[in-house]
Amino acid sequence: MQPILPEDIQFQIDQLANQELYVHLELTTGAYASHLDSTRHPASAFISNAVIRYTQGSISGTGPYRVGLKTTLGWIYAEGLTHIDEMDKDRLILAGHDSQGKLIVALQLSRDKF
Numbered sequence: 515m516q517p518i519l520p521e522d523i524q525f526q527i528d529q530l531a532n533q534e535l536y537v538h539l540e541l542t543t544g545a546y547a548s549h550l551d552s553t554r555h556p557a558s559a560f561i562s563n564a565v566i567r568y569t570q571g572s573i574s575g576t577g578p579y580r581v582g583l584k585t586t587l588g589w590i591y592a593e594g595l596t597h598i599d600e601m602d603k604d605r606l607i608l609a610g611h612d613s614q615g616k617l618i619v620a621l622q623l624s625r626d627k628f
Contacts, residue, residue: 515597515598515599515600515609516597516598516600517577517596517597517598518573518577518579518595518596518597518598518608519598520573520574520579522598523573523579523581523598523606523608524572524573526606527571527572527573527581527583527606528571530568530571530606530623531568531569531570531571532567532568532569533567533625534565534566534567534625535565535566535567535568535623535624535625536563536564536565536566536623536624536625536626536627536628537561537562537563537564537565537566537590537621537622537623538561538562538563538620538621538622538624538628539559539560539561539562539590539592539620539621539622540558540559540560540561540562540619540620541557541558541559541560541592541618541619541620542557542558542617542618542619543555543556543557543558543618562628563627563628566583566585566590567585567586568583568584568585568590569584569585569586570583570584571583571584573595575593577596578593578594578595578596578610579593579595579596580592580593580594580595581595581608581621592608592610592619592620592621593610593619594610594618594619595608595609595610595619595621596609596610596611597609597610597611604624604625604626605622605623605624605625605626605628606621606622606623606624607620607622608620608621608622609621
């Protein structure tokens with residue numbers, strides 16, 4: 515994975531707009547490892563292979579970044595994104611890692627199921 519370049523991500527977001535896509539979105543604040551640090555409140559969220567269509571999307575911030583996707587009925591929003599899987603040309607795969615390199619947030623968009 516490589517650090518995010520916002521202008522490249524915005525281009526990809528624009529290219530995927532107004533299409534039926536599969537979304538994968540997950541967030542964890544340590545839910546998988548709370549037994550190592552009992553002072554951290556464990557929380558997580560996970561959705562995979564939900565079908566969406568967004569009319570507009572944008573990346574913002576100075577790093578870590580936020581991506582928002584406006585659908586006909588609401589918004590999908592991910593914050594804390596730091597990296598992109600630049601090797602995957604068919605899907606937009608974004609992730610946010612903490613200072614230890616652990617996954618905190620992931621946002622993925624694809625024309626095919628994950």
